[in-house]
Amino acid sequence: xxxxxxxxxxxxxxxxxxxxxxxxxxxxxxxxxxxxxxxxxxxxxxxxxxxxxxxxxxxxxxxxxxxxxxxxxxxxxxxxxxxxxxxxxxxxxxxxxxxxxxxxxxxxxxxxxxxxxxxxxxxxxxxxxxxxxxxxxxxxxxxxxxxxxxxxxxxxxxxxxxxxxxxxxxxxxxxxxxxxxxxxxxxxxxxxxxxxxxxxxxxxxxxxxxxxxxxxxxxxxxxxxxxxxxxxxxxxxxxxxxxxxxxxxxxxxxxxxxxxxxxxxxxxxxxxxxxxxxxxxxxxxxxxxxxxxxxxxxxxxxxxxxxxxxxxxxxxxxxxxxxxxxxxxxxxxxxxxxxxxxxxxxxxxxxxxxxxxxxxxxxxxxxxxxxxxxxxxxxxxxxxxxxxxxxxxxxxxxxxxxxxxxxxxxxxxxxxxxxxxxxxxxxxxxxxxxxxxxxxxxxxxxxxxxxxxxxxxxxxxxxxxxxxxxxxxxxxxxxxxxxxxxxxxxxxxxxxxxxxxxxxxxxxxxxxxxxxxxxxxxxxxxxxxxxxxxxxxxxxxxxxxxxxxxxxxxxxxxxxxxxxxxxxxxx
Numbered sequence: 001x002x003x004x005x006x007x008x009x010x011x012x013x014x015x016x017x018x019x020x021x022x023x024x025x026x027x028x029x030x031x032x033x034x035x036x037x038x039x040x041x042x043x044x045x046x047x048x049x050x051x052x053x054x055x056x057x058x059x060x061x062x063x064x065x066x067x068x069x070x071x072x073x074x075x076x077x078x079x080x081x082x083x084x085x086x087x088x089x090x091x092x093x094x095x096x097x098x099x100x101x102x103x104x105x106x107x108x109x110x111x112x113x114x115x116x117x118x119x120x121x122x123x124x125x126x127x128x129x130x131x132x133x134x135x136x137x138x139x140x141x142x143x144x145x146x147x148x149x150x151x152x153x154x155x156x157x158x159x160x161x162x163x164x165x166x167x168x169x170x171x172x173x174x175x176x177x178x179x180x181x182x183x184x185x186x187x188x189x190x191x192x193x194x195x196x197x198x199x200x201x202x203x204x205x206x207x208x209x210x211x212x213x214x215x216x217x218x219x220x221x222x223x224x225x226x227x228x229x230x231x232x233x234x235x236x237x238x239x240x241x242x243x244x245x246x247x248x249x250x251x252x253x254x255x256x257x258x259x260x261x262x263x264x265x266x267x268x269x270x271x272x273x274x275x276x277x278x279x280x281x282x283x284x285x286x287x288x289x290x291x292x293x294x295x296x297x298x299x300x301x302x303x304x305x306x307x308x309x310x311x312x313x314x315x316x317x318x319x320x321x322x323x324x325x326x327x328x329x330x331x332x333x334x335x336x337x338x339x340x341x342x343x344x345x346x347x348x349x350x351x352x353x354x355x356x357x358x359x360x361x362x363x364x365x366x367x368x369x370x371x372x373x374x375x376x377x378x379x380x381x382x383x384x385x386x387x388x389x390x391x392x393x394x395x396x397x398x399x400x401x402x403x404x405x406x407x408x409x410x411x412x413x414x415x416x417x418x419x420x421x422x423x424x425x426x427x428x429x430x431x432x433x434x435x436x437x438x439x440x441x442x443x444x445x446x447x448x449x450x451x452x453x454x455x456x457x458x459x460x461x462x463x464x465x466x467x468x469x470x471x472x473x474x475x476x477x478x479x480x481x482x483x484x485x486x487x488x489x490x491x492x493x494x495x496x497x498x499x500x501x502x503x504x505x506x507x508x509x510x511x512x513x514x515x516x517x518x519x520x521x522x523x524x525x526x527x528x529x530x531x532x533x534x535x536x537x538x539x540x541x542x543x544x545x546x547x548x549x550x551x552x553x554x555x556x557x558x559x560x561x562x563x564x565x566x567x568x569x570x571x
Contacts, residue, residue, distance in 0.1 A: 001067055004060045004085075007121040012068050012082070015114040019081040025329035026089075027113040028346045029120065030105045031127060032324075037316035041414030042404060044138045044397060045094040045106050046169050047130030049387050051123045052091065052378060058119065060085040087115050091378035092362070094349070096134075097172055097393035098373060099400040101357055101419050104349045105374065106131065108362075113328065120323045128321045129162070134169040136288070136313040138397065140306050141174040142409055143292035148176035148303045150192050152283060153311025154183075166311040172393045176303070187390060192305075194222040194253050194281070206233060210240040220249030222281060225266070226256050234266045238273040251279040251302070259284070260299040267300040281305055287314065292411045334432050339476060343425060344432045349373040350422075355405060360422035367422075415490065479529070481522050489521035491529035495537065502540070504533025 018024065033043060060082050069076040089111020094100055106127055109116050140149050151170040157163030160182075167175075167183035177192035178184055184191035195213060203209035210223050223240070225233030237252050252270070254262050259282045270278045282294065283305035291304050308314070324342045325333055332344035346362035350370040358367055366372055376384055407415035421429075480492045491506040506528025508521040 001063045002057075002059060002061055003054055003122065004058055004064045004118070005067055006125075007118060009071055011118050011121055012079075013072070015082060015085075015118045016079060018114045018117065024112045024114060026110055027116045027325055027329075028108055028110045028327040029116050029323050030326045030342075030347060031107040031109075031124060032105045032322060033100075033102055033131070034320040034322060034340075036102045036416055037319065039412065039414065040135060040139075040316060041408030041410060041416040042099050042101065042135070042138075043131055043319070044134040044169075044173060045098045045100050045127075045131060046096050046134035046172070047127035048093050048096050048107065048377070050126040050130065050165075051093075051107065052383060052387070054122050054126070055087045055091065055119060055378060055381070056383060058085075058087040058115075060118075082114075085115060085118065086381065087111060087119060088381040089115055089378070090376065090380070092346075092374040093377050094373045095375060095377075095388065095393070095396060097388075097396035097400075099355075099397070099404060100349075100373070101355065101417055104357065104359060104419055105347050108326075108346055108374065110327075110346065116325075124321060124323045128319050130165055130169060131321075132313045132316060132319050133162075133166050133311070134173060136310050136316070137166070137170040137175065137306075138173040138401075139288040139411065140170075140291060140304070140310055142401075143288040143295060143411055144304050145295050147295065147301065149174070149291075150176050150303060150305045151178040151180065151311070152305045152307035154178075154180045156308040157311040163311065168390070170310075171390055173397050174394060189390075194251075195224050197224065197227045197255075200224060200227040207236050207240060210237055211244075214240060214244055214246060219246075220251075221246060222251040222253055224255060225252045226254055226262075230254065230257060230262050231265050231269065234269045235273075238270055238275055238278070241275060241278060242273055247275045248277040250277075251281050253281040253283060253305075254301075255282075255284040259290075259301070260294055260297050263294075263299045263301045279303060283307065285309060288411055332428055332432050334429065334436070336433070336436065343421065343429050345425065345428050347374075347425070349419065353403065355403065355408070355417035357417065357419035358422050359419050359425060361424050361428065364422060364424055479526055481525065489525040491522075491525035493526070493529040493533050495533055502533060502536050504529045504531070504536060506530070506532055 036043065062083060065079050065083050066076050068082065069079050072079070089109060091107065091109055093107040094104075100106060107123065109119060109123070111119070137151075149170070151167050153166045154160070154163035157166055163180055164183045164186075167178035167180040167189060168187050170178065171187065171189045175189075177190035179191070179193050181191055183189060195209075199213065200206055200209040203212060206228060213223065214221050221241075223233075223237040225237050227233065234252055241247050241250050252266060254266065263280050263282060266280055270276070270280075279302040280300060281303045282299075282301045285308065286304055286306045287309035291306070294301055294304075322340070322342075324335060326342065326344050327333060327346055334344040335342040343359075348360055348362045348364065348366075349372070350358040350360055350364075350366045351373055352358070352367065352370045357373075358370065362374075378384060405415075405417060408417060475495060478494045480494070481489060488507060488509045491508075493504045493506075495502045495504075506525045508524035508528070510521060
């Protein structure tokens, strides 16, 4: 069986139906991340190379058809139309290493509908997982503030393939090395490693273990000093390194306890022993938050070894990503599901200075002073060129990072930039929505969208009752509160009606002369965001009234009552 089997069963059932109905026209699917996870100010695009390898080799063979038939409890002849299916389409994508924002397409596939559908699971899996890992690793590099970071994640990664990807993606965003020998050999990443506590325990004394290790490994060595008493372990290591004249390039590793305090004491012992060139490596459950705290505290740590929490992106192990059809046979399509509305048509992301990104249609001219993020990387089922090197991916990441706003780089409470949409894309979306509404029969189902958790989110449910036609709908309001800087609170409120989304913005700034009471800032920012949303909703209502051909002074009058904030309708 081939990689074609690595798919969800419904991809197979849909592909079968498409082929049976003769629906083999070109379809475009867009892969994007709806919202950033909490504590993320940006994402780093990754996984594209794995996805392109899969698409290049996609071929449904006889064994695959037999396996599909078995899963469906159908005779193989029923699935014969799938035999020999290959990917012959085009792919446009954001190259690996580039920084992307919520809502921006990372990849778009255009291919005969059965091919584009069957590719969904594998492509989504690779970009989702690897983008999450690359983004986590990038934050570790930022937190380390110039100190080397190395990857120790393999032993607790979610499988060896994931461990390989973590090592590669860490190097892509600036890690100095990895403990993963296979990844180091395959990609040219420096291999790094020390010893385990078991090595020390195997010898009668700590000193005996250190001397034996040094005898086996000429040149600089790294000695693990916290098996028993950490401070005494540093003294023993210093004595061995000084006796063997192994100071320059060697290191001691701290793997437990109060790493900041222990590093300070270790530095004092090493300097007192005349070993200022011996470095201190810290490990043991580190992630970007711990590294940031240690760096800010001034801990004399030279290298940070990150492992489990980074290799599985522990605080954000998945992304809210989606792979959605946006066009079929030249007809723009969109999804109107509550909280999951998509925009129609093939797209492009235009990046301007300061990450004032614009999501537009693929055939639009770039706005002045902007560049396009998506590039054609596959045409007619074949790559358009050789894959990039790690150095090239790292250079892209470094260049994008330089322009990223400071607020988006923060480890805690980052403020991510938000892409806007072009006028043409907004017009197309409105037109497709009207076409769907005009073609729909029967009442629209109640919008019940799922609750999305964020840091400090309030969900509000509103019932809307209309006279003349009994109807109850549930609208979802999500209120996001976050810190702009030390004395500024920002609010963003998003209304989702199931067919429309509107966003209101608000902010509150505490005067330096006043007492800083966060709750008051929350209340002010939230009220201003909701007031902004109310005004936008009123504007939509007024446009709809005008669209009926009735003047605002005619049959309908809508206004916001200044005293109650309520909407009044006059027959």
